[in-house]
Amino acid sequence: MPTSLAPAEIMIAAIAPMLAGLDHVAVGAQSPIPGSAALLAQAKSGGRMRVSVLGSRDENPFTDGGRELFDCAGQGRIDAFFLSGGQIDGAANINLVGTGDIGAYPKSDQRFPGSFGSAYLYFVVPRVILFREEHTPRTLVEKVDFVSAPGTSAPEIYRPGGPHALVTSRCVFAFDRGAARFHLQSLHPGVTAAAVRAATGFAYDTPADVPTTPLPDAETLTLLRTDIARLVAATYPGFAARTWGL
Amino acid sequence: MPTSLAPAEIMIAAIAPMLAGLDHVAVGAQSPIPGSAALLAQAKSGGRMRVSVLGSRDENPFTDGGRELFDCAGQGRIDAFFLSGGQIDGAANINLVGTGDIGAYPKSDQRFPGSFGSAYLYFVVPRVILFREEHTPRTLVEKVDFVSAPGTSAPEIYRPGGPHALVTSRCVFAFDRGAARFHLQSLHPGVTAAAVRAATGFAYDTPADVPTTPLPDAETLTLLRTDIARLVAATYPGFAARTWGL
Amino acid sequence: MLASAPPLLTVASLAQRIKAGAKVVLPPDYSGCAMAVVAELMRAHVRDLHLVGAPVLGFQADQLIGAGCVARIESAAVTLGEHGLAPRFTAALKTGEIEMWDATCPAIHAGLQAAEKGVPFMPLRGLIGSDLLRVRPDWKVIDNPLAEDGRRDPIVILPAIRPDVALFHAAKADRHGNVWIGIRRELMLMAHASRSTFVTVEEIVDGNLLHDPALAAGTIPALYVTALAVASGGSAPIGLVDCYAPDQAALAAYASAARSDDGFARWLDHHLEKVPVSA
């Protein structure tokens, strides 16, 4: 077992297996952890998986302008995507707009950049993986102040897609769409269930026995720190420098 | 006055002045007479007028696929276009689908190719010029058997465009959108009002005095037979060969 | 990336992937027509195709109709252009052998764009008062829900057109499966809108078309391409812009032969003899 895994590496290793067997995984701009996980999963698939990374010179296959990612997802050609949130709540609602009373909109207490494509992609991409490094009661809240995109929808709403899991710096939550609720799936090394409970603002289920998040084996870690790191550096140079000193 | 004008040349010379002062004239595929008229009008404008000829290598400015002509017209960027019809009636309805009882559709007595873009462009292009060489009771009918595109619309229908005139091998009809009716505007040389009446299946108004269709002056005819003919030959080689022996 | 490239097949095995009953969108004659595949479809007597013109049809449709491969045509027009009316199309309408869904060009573009965007319908101006609305019960007039305070604003909405198959011919593809189409963006729309896309090309080029900034702008990415085949001269006799001109004599000969059932049958026999079995 390799030692001194970076927190980002644990998240990458946790996300990559969630993509196994998929045909096409897309990654938004400025998403280095999901991007690294997707490229790792692609390498593990023997190259069978297609990975499209927005903002990448070599991994971005789109030629029809900014709309193509969304059209492509609407056609059902994207199997997995990644979203984050300034706030994420226990029903997997995400908030990318701002905090405070919605009645005061647009004068948020804290303004986030905006919803980007979340209010669409969350509905049409079958496997949306939420990620947020900061795992605190400030980010994982009971109820988001502004719903950029809802976690679940009424049965009459067209929604082939939705949340699959939430990966943080502390743990992995799996999402049950029927119950509209998370459960604790695994704890990163050294993190206790109690610590997660204390750091989480929303209610979720905790099984009797929570495993440790599987860590990459030596071969995978070598792959990640060499070939994948070099690919990642081409699109996310700052992240690659911080994580792998590239 | 030049002698021995070809019938096509008279139609070209009749159409060209209808385009004077316009910014952008578009011409459909396989429309050599309107295409020649548009290129003549462009030359007369000193090049200020833009002419887009579908199917032309050099005069087709579109780069967004087959839809762009229609999008461009929908944006209000095309001032004039040309339509024809297997049948045209006195309310300027055109039929590009087929003859016979519509109840028997699609088993027409005579099937035409189809409506192409007429059911859209007739509504959104401000100045649509109808043209049809064959001027007989078979082509100019009281009521078309199938309305590919109607000549006029109820006031609540979005319709910035519509018919302006009908040019045939015998005469020019002007269209009054308010009255939904043609009147005889000019007779080609040697054609009588009575002959037009006998050859026309629909009712229209005839002023007391019907002028002769203005013919091109010597300078214009030279321009048409040299520079314009060469441009036309690049897109409509068969027509240029038949008309000018090019 | 190569591992996820679409397979490179023979023309015949590519044609075999297009099944009876498929809804197949085809380009107009001025774009890239996969005539070599059309020949294989006729040879194999593929039945009950629903052909969609993007937005009009010509020789491809007329031949397939003549060979008995077509159940339905959805198009803004069917014509052989300067070679006149499409004779097999006209004859099949008379016998009632094919169903006809007349359309208008922008309605087909809009329907394909609806499929491209994953929406169930698209609005379009015009059309109201046209008898096309009488023969197209799938098109519907609604009141524009965003019209200003109570003003009536009727507008047509058109259902998405989602073909099973897009089929066309292009100048080149690379080994990754990216296909260069230049300004012929209706081919890209067809690929985006369809469940599967089959392409024949003049040649396979080295390198990656997406890595050349000039060529990338006219390239359909491999992710939309189901399978490829090399067919040199694959759009003859219709021609391919910047590659080879139409063979007007061959087109005229077809137009003339196809005026009668017998003439078409003889043309087809002769045509399939000339097209080698590539399986």
Add this chain to the structure above:
Amino acid sequence: MLASAPPLLTVASLAQRIKAGAKVVLPPDYSGCAMAVVAELMRAHVRDLHLVGAPVLGFQADQLIGAGCVARIESAAVTLGEHGLAPRFTAALKTGEIEMWDATCPAIHAGLQAAEKGVPFMPLRGLIGSDLLRVRPDWKVIDNPLAEDGRRDPIVILPAIRPDVALFHAAKADRHGNVWIGIRRELMLMAHASRSTFVTVEEIVDGNLLHDPALAAGTIPALYVTALAVASGGSAPIGLVDCYAPDQAALAAYASAARSDDGFARWLDHHLEKVPVSA
């Protein structure tokens, strides 16, 4: 053809054609940003702009907000990317100085496509249950009129977005006014959708871009271009793909300075001193 070419202006005189109150659509930072024109707009204190992000905004919007040029933002996000939150945007929201129309990326693309097609609205999946619908009263939920026999199928329809002005920077144009944008098709959509389009370019090239089959595929035809100006380095410090990289130090310096009113004011003074008056 040359006679109908759009005029070639100086950057300053091009900027003068963008008037107070105009609805201006701008590309995201990864596309081509006409930073030289943005500087002139700030110098001229053009007021009350309604900026539309296609689909998101960055440095251009933050600077124009800081300079007091903006009344309203319509965008799926406003961010300086790896340089963090957009500080002038955030501050202006707090003071109530600007109006905010939050959106989501595909809704802006769809709204621009509606304008491109000349239709009053476009449907879009998703969105239902998002608070965006609460803050965007111009977006409306209807029942899909084409849903199968009585099944309820709620869907959002979005009004067309028709900007007065599209403003961007590109690598090159020709003397006819055709502008090469490569794969940056959102720039073409912006030009199609807008009443007028102003473009700065690195250089004017000889010949006609539309006559080169490879370049034509990535070219906006002159008919959509209102006026051009040459601005070498015109999208610095944001950068222009395949031409020059972002100047990360300059971008970081802006992001830092703009955190305070005073810091921004000093940055602006210094910035406009550096940008020569090109009148």
